[in-house]
Amino acid sequence: KAGVTQTPRYLIKTRGQQVTLSCSPISGHRSVSWYQQTPGQGLQFLFEYFSETQRNKGNFPGRFSGRQFSNSRSEMNVSTLELGDSALYLCASSLEGISGYEKLFFGSGTQLSVL
């Protein structure tokens, strides 16, 4: 069974640009969540999707958005990039994501550098 796939692996953008990151969950997993990882702030929750609906959102500005498609694949978008958006963006999937019982399966992440 293929794991969680994130593309691209690396991205370099300049301030003010926008970027789209993609995540394909494990087959059969319907919950997809996104996390931002930085050395200073650690891992921070961005949002979670299930059946194309955003069920939960972290404390990030509206420049950060996401969506989920009918095949459970998900994308996140960051508009008007700032230097502070430089981070490793991790996608995680699980079967249902309801109870908090389920372990998360993470992709290798997209390393975004904003210059």
Next chain:
Amino acid sequence: AQSVAQPEDQVNVAEGNPLTVKCTYSVSGNPYLFWYVQYPNRGLQFLLKYITGDNLVKGSYGFEAEFNKSQTSFHLKKPSALVSDSALYFCAAPRYNFNKFYFGSGTKLNVKP
């Protein structure tokens, strides 16, 4: 509110010695607690979880964790460390529901030969 704390940024241990990576929690109700490991340039991998039941939880790669309610701790342990165990370790607890996890700040484990 759910939160977890990892008091040590780094833990150094010699290969073959036992290792402990510490985690304390502040969770309302029955805590669900997880440990994940991150190797360089990789995403996080699940090691083990505590939901309910036995206080000693066994996980992947020979790791185990001890849940201690009186000390609100969930320390990760391994009897004999390997150089390949060197990685970043995260303690985590789900916040509310829907896979909104709160992660500790991470502990870098260095195992020296």
